[in-house]
Amino acid sequence: MEKTAVQTPYYVVEEKLLKENLEKLKYVIDKTGCKILLAQKAFSMFSVYPTIAQYLDGTTASSLFEAKLGKEKFGKETHIFNPAYDPRDFEEIVSLADHIVFNSVEQWQRFRFQVEKADHPVQCGIRLNPEYAEVETDLYNPCFTGSRLGTTLANLEGKDVSGIDGFHFHTMCEQNSDVLKRTIPHIEEKFGKYLKEAKWINLGGGHHITRQDYDMETLIQCILYLKEKYQVQIYLEPGEAVVLNTGFLVSTVLDITQNGLDIAILDTSAACHMPDVLEMPYRPEIIGAGKPEEKKYTYRLGGPTCLAGDVIGDYSFDKPLEIGSQVVFCDMAHYSMVKNNTFNGINLPSIAIHHTSGELEIVRRFRYTDFMMRLS
Ligand SMILES: *Cc1c(COP(=O)(O)O)cnc(C)c1O
Numbered sequence: 165m166e167k168t169a170v171q172t173p174y175y176v177v178e179e180k181l182l183k184e185n186l187e188k189l190k191y192v193i194d195k196t197g198c199k200i201l202l203a204q205k206a207f208s209m210f211s212v213y214p215t216i217a218q219y220l221d222g223t224t225a226s227s228l229f230e231a232k233l234g235k236e237k238f239g240k241e242t243h244i245f246n247p248a249y250d251p252r253d254f255e256e257i258v259s260l261a262d263h264i265v266f267n268s269v270e271q272w273q274r275f276r277f278q279v280e281k282a283d284h285p286v287q288c289g290i291r292l293n294p295e296y297a298e299v300e301t302d303l304y305n306p307c308f309t310g311s312r313l314g315t316t317l318a319n320l321e322g323k324d325v326s327g328i329d330g331f332h333f334h335t336m337c338e339q340n341s342d343v344l345k346r347t348i349p350h351i352e353e354k355f356g357k358y359l360k361e362a363k364w365i366n367l368g369g370g371h372h373i374t375r376q377d378y379d380m381e382t383l384i385q386c387i388l389y390l391k392e393k394y395q396v397q398i399y400l401e402p403g404e405a406v407v408l409n410t411g412f413l414v415s416t417v418l419d420i421t422q423n424g425l426d427i428a429i430l431d432t433s434a435a436c437h438m439p440d441v442l443e444m445p446y447r448p449e450i451i452g453a454g455k456p457e458e459k460k461y462t463y464r465l466g467g468p469t470c471l472a473g474d475v476i477g478d479y480s481f482d483k484p485l486e487i488g489s490q491v492v493f494c495d496m497a498h499y500s501m502v503k504n505n506t507f508n509g510i511n512l513p514s515i516a517i518h519h520t521s522g523e524l525e526i527v528r529r530f531r532y533t534d535f536m537m538r539l540s
Pocket of ligand 1: 203205224245336368371401402403404405
């Protein structure tokens with residue numbers, strides 16, 4: 165990436181790469197007749213929703229605000245799942261949603277009468293927990309022992325679900341289709357008789373469909389298998405896969421210091437601008453950089469906050485970094501803008517689109533008032 169005159173830090177989404185991902189998702193839609201929704205929890209950069217809406221069927225939301233954003237900025241189908249609906253939000257949720265997925269039969273019974281009064285058709289679903297997942301980190305595993313997400317078979321049996329239109333499963337995280345293939349028998353064994361009555365099955369997110377080594381044909385087989393066996397519409401709602409490897413976070417070196425090793429302090433922060441680096445944790449790739457000592461000049465990269473652990477990682481470069489050098493982090497579209505914060509009063513990165521025409525458009529800049537208005 166060339167050094168740009170745009171003020172850093174900024175997130176930039178490459179329209180060309182986004183469209184390449186969307187073409188892959190569209191291929192799945194065309195091959196199977198499934199519907200694919202954008203999970204806004206991962207990515208809510210609504211300035212590119214019109215582009216995404218050319219390929220996908222709608223959005224899914226985790227809250228009233230996300231549902232409202234999806235409805236207003238994306239259109240098409242609006243779905244929502246929430247572990248427990250707040251009665252104060254529910255009337256507005258009904259007015260926005262096409263599908264409402266409940267975490268338990270009790271939640272559905274509690275709100276059912278409100279859904280039935282809606283002035284447009286609203287489908288109701290229950291999220292099920294097949295108690296099978298292959299996610300290693302509990303933080304990201306919806307089926308860990310004691311999980312509050314989804315209804316287990318023990319909690320479903322004996323309850324009247326007539327009136328429920330479909331079922332929802334979300335058990336995966338950044339996984340290939342072999343995991344889905346191994347999950348389906350568990351779903352069927354526990355919930356097969358319920359699926360026979362359903363109009364649709366939503367297979368949630370966590371499908372890493374746009375990753376280079378993703379096995380698309382196995383996904384297609386899984387979808388067609390369920391669709392034909394149960395005579396249902398299949399939905400997928402990936403978040404990460406929609407924008408995987410389409411975004412960057414561009415930052416500038418503010419200072420260089422030494423303490424046993426060379427340390428570069430950037431104008432972007434792990435704690436504020438890429439929280440998953442600390443939370444997951446993981447090491448983001450940097451354009452032109454290698455592992456420590458792999459290239460000639462190694463630095464520890466840290467952020468401008470006072471948090472001691474605001475460290476992105478150790479990286480090596482062919483040329484020494486200087487004050488003013490740009491450092492570009494890869495794969496920064498998902499779970500970044502939606503999770504960032506202004507801890508320490510650090511400003512949020514601007515948001516930009518690099519259009520296929522070559523134009524770099526800054527769609528949002530943040531300022532002091534954005535920080536101040538969240539506080540009082
Ligand atoms: C997080 C989430 C998604 C999206 O997951 P990705 O890992 O970003 O694909 C979809 N559906 C539900 C219910 C979720 O909680």
